[in-house]
Amino acid sequence: MSTYKLTYFPVKALAEPIRFILSYMDKEFEDVRFERENWPTIKPTMPFGKVPVLEVDGTQLHQSTAITRYFGKEAGIAGKDNWEALQIDIAVDTIHDLRQAISSFWYESDENVKEKKRNEVLKDVVPFYLNKLDELVKSNGGYLANSALSWGDLYFIAISDYLSHMAGIDIFENHPNLKSLKDTVLGIPKIKAWVDKRPKSDL
Amino acid sequence: MSTYKLTYFPVKALAEPIRFILSYMDKEFEDVRFERENWPTIKPTMPFGKVPVLEVDGTQLHQSTAITRYFGKEAGIAGKDNWEALQIDIAVDTIHDLRQAISSFWYESDENVKEKKRNEVLKDVVPFYLNKLDELVKSNGGYLANSALSWGDLYFIAISDYLSHMAGIDIFENHPNLKSLKDTVLGIPKIKAWVDKRPKSDL
Numbered sequence: 328m329s330t331y332k333l334t335y336f337p338v339k340a341l342a343e344p345i346r347f348i349l350s351y352m353d354k355e356f357e358d359v360r361f362e363r364e365n366w367p368t369i370k371p372t373m374p375f376g377k378v379p380v381l382e383v384d385g386t387q388l389h390q391s392t393a394i395t396r397y398f399g400k401e402a403g404i405a406g407k408d409n410w411e412a413l414q415i416d417i418a419v420d421t422i423h424d425l426r427q428a429i430s431s432f433w434y435e436s437d438e439n440v441k442e443k444k445r446n447e448v449l450k451d452v453v454p455f456y457l458n459k460l461d462e463l464v465k466s467n468g469g470y471l472a473n474s475a476l477s478w479g480d481l482y483f484i485a486i487s488d489y490l491s492h493m494a495g496i497d498i499f500e501n502h503p504n505l506k507s508l509k510d511t512v513l514g515i516p517k518i519k520a521w522v523d524k525r526p527k528s529d530l
Numbered sequence: 531m532s533t534y535k536l537t538y539f540p541v542k543a544l545a546e547p548i549r550f551i552l553s554y555m556d557k558e559f560e561d562v563r564f565e566r567e568n569w570p571t572i573k574p575t576m577p578f579g580k581v582p583v584l585e586v587d588g589t590q591l592h593q594s595t596a597i598t599r600y601f602g603k604e605a606g607i608a609g610k611d612n613w614e615a616l617q618i619d620i621a622v623d624t625i626h627d628l629r630q631a632i633s634s635f636w637y638e639s640d641e642n643v644k645e646k647k648r649n650e651v652l653k654d655v656v657p658f659y660l661n662k663l664d665e666l667v668k669s670n671g672g673y674l675a676n677s678a679l680s681w682g683d684l685y686f687i688a689i690s691d692y693l694s695h696m697a698g699i700d701i702f703e704n705h706p707n708l709k710s711l712k713d714t715v716l717g718i719p720k721i722k723a724w725v726d727k728r729p730k731s732d733l
Contacts, residue, residue: 375624375662393619400612409603416596421578427630440643459578 331356332382334373336363338528341391342379343485347512348398348478350521356381360526392419392482399478406473414472415479418463422483425456426490433493453494457502464504469511476511484512492530534559535585537576539566541731544594545582546688550715551601551681553724559584563729595622595685602681609676617675618682621666625686628659629693636696656697660705667707672714679714687715695733 331349335342337360349356361369370376374389381388388394396416399405406412432444460471468474471483487509491498499506512518534552538545540563552559564572573579577592584591591597599619602608609615635647663674671677674686690712694701702709715721 375627376658377627388616388620390620390623393616393623396619397612397616400615409600412603413591413596413600416599417591417593420593420596424578424580431634437643440640455579 329354329384330382332359333357333379334359334361334369334382335379336361336366337526338489338530339485339525340489340530341486343489344391344395344478344482345379345381345398346521346525347481347485347518348395348402351404351481351515351517352398352402353517392423395478395482399481402478404475404477404481406477411473415477418460418471419479419482421456421460422479422486425453425460426486428452428456429490429493449494449496453496453498457498457505461502461504464508469504469507471508476515480508480512481518484509489530532557532587533585535562536560536582537562537564537572537585538582539564539569540729541692541733542688542728543692543733544689546692547594547598547681547685548582548584548601549724549728550684550688550721551598551605554607554684554718554720555601555605556720595626598681598685602684605681607678607680607684609680614676618680621663621674622682622685624659624663625689628656628663629689631655631659632693632696652697652699656699656701660701660708664705664707667711672707672710674711679718683711683715684721687712692733 331354333342333345333349333356339346346356346358369378373380374387377389379389379391379394381394396405396419399415406415428448432441432448435441435444464471470476471479487498499509513522534557536545536548536552536559542549549559549561572581576583577590580592582592582594582597584597599608599622602618609618631651635644635651638644638647667674673679674682690701702712716725
């Protein structure tokens with residue numbers, strides 16, 4: 328049996344999809360959450376100086392999307408053929424485009440630049456993406472792709488608190504199909520068990 | 531036989547990986563390059579208001595990485611198992627992290643902010659990533675992953691002119707393993723044939 332050790336800041340954000348998929352697969356993992364003051368020491372020990380990093384039997388893996396996709400395949404929730412896998416990948420990278428737009432102001436240090444970007448992104452980009460994603464889920468029987476649960480759905484719902492926190496809104500408000508997808512994913516018993524026991528954090 | 535229609539600006543950038551993989555597979559495609567002045571008209575007709583978009587038998591696909599991965603699987607250059615596919619995905623998303631860092635100043639409209647970001651990114655981020663990627667290729671027998679050609683190598687080399695142009699440097703200079711990978715990919719006869727006949731553009 329493989330051993331899993333996940334290293335990240337003490338938040339959900341980009342590590343949470345890995346926590347979701349490992350929980351979904353009923354795999355135990357060591358959930359290492361370091362304090363921000365220790366990051367300068369930890370950073371040089373990570374493959375490309377970034378986290379989350381998942382060690383599988385001592386081998387360091389980075390890139391949360393790639394890792395979640397890998398386990399999604401292993402779990403059998405990555406589409407029934409290459410075309411279906413493509414539809415999941417498209418949806419997930421679209422969510423990353425939304426995330427990048429929100430991150431572009433959230434991680435901006437100059438307050439004037441931040442405010443200008445925030446206004447642009449919240450006025451146009453965020454509503455556009457959320458409406459389109461809501462339509463996508465509606466047209467896919469309540470899921471992001473292929474009218475079936477996939478690792479993409481787990482990825483999206485796992486980072487949704489992070490997106491809402493950065494944007495300063497509840498991304499599910501007025502988006503009934505996204506809200507329904509959230510309820511579906513959080514209703515999966517193994518996901519629910521994880522969410523009930525995980526440490527509390529804002530993002 | 532499927533028909534392929536690719537729509538993008540008149541540049542290489544994010545469409546070039548799709549052009550590379552379709553050329554590698556010897557698939558004919560319509561290469562629609564619209565002028566920037568027509569973008570406002572075209573934008574609302576695209577799935578999430580972005581390009582490149584590839585129409586396969588009339589079905590619109592977006593997200594260049596997802597599309598290139600899909601064809602990579604169909605072409606048999608996507609790893610021999612899930613673990614190998616993961617290594618390719620990690621490498622490609624790492625290249626996207628590098629691209630995002632470079633894009634963060636390239637697409638900045640405020641000249642003061644742009645200059646400050648450019649200095650930070652070119653001084654630290656770009657050399658760090660290029661050195662690490664050079665090591666990665668060295669340790670993988672001349673490829674990004676698994677000591678074998680993959681769609682990830684095609685993706686990287688296809689966008690390399692875009693990366694160099696935005697960064698204002700030749701990303702292959704002083705990175706002999708990356709340069710060797712470039713020569714390998716551009717030496718593939720079907721890729722060479724495409725590169726020889728493609729329209730010229732800076733990025």
